[in-house]
Amino acid sequence: xxxxxxxxxxxxxxxxxxxxxxxxxxxxxxxxxxxxxxxxxxxxxxxxxxxxxxxxxxxxxxxxxxxxxxxxxxxxxxxxxxxxxxxxxxxxxxxxxxxxxxxxxxxxxxxxxxxxxxxxxxxxxxxxxxxxxxxxxxxxxxxxxxxxxxx
Numbered sequence: 001x002x003x004x005x006x007x008x009x010x011x012x013x014x015x016x017x018x019x020x021x022x023x024x025x026x027x028x029x030x031x032x033x034x035x036x037x038x039x040x041x042x043x044x045x046x047x048x049x050x051x052x053x054x055x056x057x058x059x060x061x062x063x064x065x066x067x068x069x070x071x072x073x074x075x076x077x078x079x080x081x082x083x084x085x086x087x088x089x090x091x092x093x094x095x096x097x098x099x100x101x102x103x104x105x106x107x108x109x110x111x112x113x114x115x116x117x118x119x120x121x122x123x124x125x126x127x128x129x130x131x132x133x134x135x136x137x138x139x140x141x142x143x144x145x146x147x148x149x150x151x
Contacts, residue, residue, distance in 0.1 A: 025115045025118060025119050026111070026112060026115040027041060027112075027115045027116055027119040027121075028119070028121075031121070031123075036123050036125075037122065037123045038068075038069075038081075038116055038119075038122050038123070039068070039069075041112070041116065042068055042104060042116070045109075045112050046104045046105070046108060046109075046112075046113075047104070047105065047108075048068055048102050048103070048104055049102070049103060049104075049105070050100045050101070050102060050103075051065055051085075051100060051101050051102075051103045052099065052100050053090055053093055053094050053098055053099060053100060053101060054090075054094075055090075055091070055094065057087070057090055059087055062084075062085050062086070062087065062090065063084050063085075063086075064084070064105055064106050064107040065084070065085050065103040065104070065105060065106070066081070066082050066083060066084055066085065066103060066104050066106050066113065067079045067080070067081055067082070067083070067085065067101055067102065067103055068081060068082075068102040068103060068104055069081050069102065071093065071098070071101065073096055078092050078093060078096065079092075079093065079101070081116075081117075082104075082113050082116050082117040083117070084106065085101075085103070
């Protein structure tokens, strides 16, 4: 009886795996709906504002501000996109000559910001497998059995 019970559990787990739905990022869905870039998504759902940088900026308010794009100094990332700003980062930016930075207020809603943070693609082109530098390659139909014609 124990062997039969084990087979039943194995069969059940295979069925459960088939039923399990795949999760995907909200940004992937939004790109499919016609929001090709991070900027398009952010502008539609958030207010992008210019934050004037100064030494005496309110640290509590600053904790809710996230830069819209990576801020670079050469190849070094000074501030990562969608990560909260700190006084230390602001001081670095001032030292590098930045007067203001485009930011989003993460107090509004963080759900989409979390998706943008996790999404490695910055636009719809980098979502397509094999699409680099505008060179899109169509995958053969044989890779997708459900798309083959039924006979």
